[in-house]
Amino acid sequence: MKTEDLFNKFLVEIANQVTQNAYTIWFSKLEIISITNNVISIKVPMEIHKKMLGETFNSLIKDTFFAITGINYEFKYYLEEELQKEEETENLSAVIEKETPNIIWNTNLNPNYTFDNYVVGNTNKLAYVSAKAVAETPGIIHNPLFIYGRSGLGKTHLMQAIGNYITEHSNLKVLYCRSDEFMNDFTKIATLDKGSNTMNYANEFKNKYRNVDVLIIDDIQFLVGAERTQTEFFHTFEALHNANKQIIISSDKSPDDLKKIEERLRSRFMWGLPVDIYPPDFNLRCDIIREKIKNTSIENKLTEDIIEFIANSCVNDVRHIEGTIRRLLAYTAMMVPEKITLDFAKEALSDCIDTNMYISNSISSIQKAVADYFQITVEDLKSKKRTNKVVKPRDIAMYLCRMETEDTLLKIGLEFGGRDHSTVTLAANRIEKQLKNDENLNTMLKEIRNKLK
Numbered sequence: 001m002k003t004e005d006l007f008n009k010f011l012v013e014i015a016n017q018v019t020q021n022a023y024t025i026w027f028s029k030l031e032i033i034s035i036t037n038n039v040i041s042i043k044v045p046m047e048i049h050k051k052m053l054g055e056t057f058n059s060l061i062k063d064t065f066f067a068i069t070g071i072n073y074e075f076k077y078y079l080e081e082e083l084q085k086e087e088e089t090e091n092l093s094a095v096i097e098k099e100t101p102n103i104i105w106n107t108n109l110n111p112n113y114t115f116d117n118y119v120v121g122n123t124n125k126l127a128y129v130s131a132k133a134v135a136e137t138p139g140i141i142h143n144p145l146f147i148y149g150r151s152g153l154g155k156t157h158l159m160q161a162i163g164n165y166i167t168e169h170s171n172l173k174v175l176y177c178r179s180d181e182f183m184n185d186f187t188k189i190a191t192l193d194k195g196s197n198t199m200n201y202a203n204e205f206k207n208k209y210r211n212v213d214v215l216i217i218d219d220i221q222f223l224v225g226a227e228r229t230q231t232e233f234f235h236t237f238e239a240l241h242n243a244n245k246q247i248i249i250s251s252d253k254s255p256d257d258l259k260k261i262e263e264r265l266r267s268r269f270m271w272g273l274p275v276d277i278y279p280p281d282f283n284l285r286c287d288i289i290r291e292k293i294k295n296t297s298i299e300n301k302l303t304e305d306i307i308e309f310i311a312n313s314c315v316n317d318v319r320h321i322e323g324t325i326r327r328l329l330a331y332t333a334m335m336v337p338e339k340i341t342l343d344f345a346k347e348a349l350s351d352c353i354d355t356n357m358y359i360s361n362s363i364s365s366i367q368k369a370v371a372d373y374f375q376i377t378v379e380d381l382k383s384k385k386r387t388n389k390v391v392k393p394r395d396i397a398m399y400l401c402r403m404e405t406e407d408t409l410l411k412i413g414l415e416f417g418g419r420d421h422s423t424v425t426l427a428a429n430r431i432e433k434q435l436k437n438d439e440n441l442n443t444m445l446k447e448i449r450n451k452l453k
Contacts, residue, residue, distance in 0.1 A: 041077075044079060121284025138213065144241070145162075158277075177216070178217075189205060215245065221252055315364050363411070364378075395427040401424075
């Protein structure tokens, strides 16, 4: 939310809480100047407004802003002539510093990582929505934003998309780095000879990491075991957070699971919003493949069968999908086939994916095996259909996923059209109960398990 939009929302809320006469006299002529370091500066028409707003309406103003943002602000009120004096002072400072060369700030951001090309599905939607909110209102909500999930799920893409959005829509200073870069920069201080060089480098280090508006730290788990670096990061975190600067962190584990990170750091990671990203489900994998082949030589040559084949074969992470597509592109460029068939795709990808969809008991392989056994489609299993032809196979598939895989109930539910964990539990319990008295069901399950083996 932009500063002007935030202030307009504040005025609307105030109008609903005071009389029309009070609003017209004391609030209708107010103008927002800036929001800096938890201080909101407001332009007022007359000296008396300072007294009324600062005393009579002070609690109402504070409570209203807190209700909108969740932040306790302090307020400063300025007359037009006071602002003009400040502007003259700033202009004088600008003249004095005119000959100071402009330094191009290196954000370390990859411009290719944007929200526009980030593919959203059930397994990453919450992380995406949270990231977009932070990008639009840095330092106001979700601070810090802590994104976690195993490697290859798109955490780096999402974090850098925030940074690119902020740099495109504001003048805020953004810095992206991996935690090992932070650690290397810090430990370099200890390796320098004592003296002015060490002091200068230490100041450069603090200027790099603390003189920013948005700090994005990737893979914070690499600080495990580096106690002095953790201490320095703690002080950096404190300095930025106290100045209402946005902090964004990623990890392969949740804050609670980072047991070897200092407790005081882990507790601060929980101050904002921890949000996780799960491995992409089948539908999201298909969407990712379609996005990755856009504007390539094979964009119009891949049928849905081939897209689904790749999606069923690359069940772990986005990087596996990207590597598979690169391999298919290279093989196609070398062989120049008239068209890309399923057999050609299997041949091209034989070294980087397992072409037997039933080779391992993954959720997707179980879905495929059950769908083939009952002569329905995987999409039927994931759909909202409640016909007898679909309900029983869906229950069996969920039961097998629960029994044959190590995936969580939440992930299983997401792979079945975004259902919740309780639905998986109920389906599995139904099958478990029926198995006690239904020989035909026992036979079905045995045949499907044999197919999986």
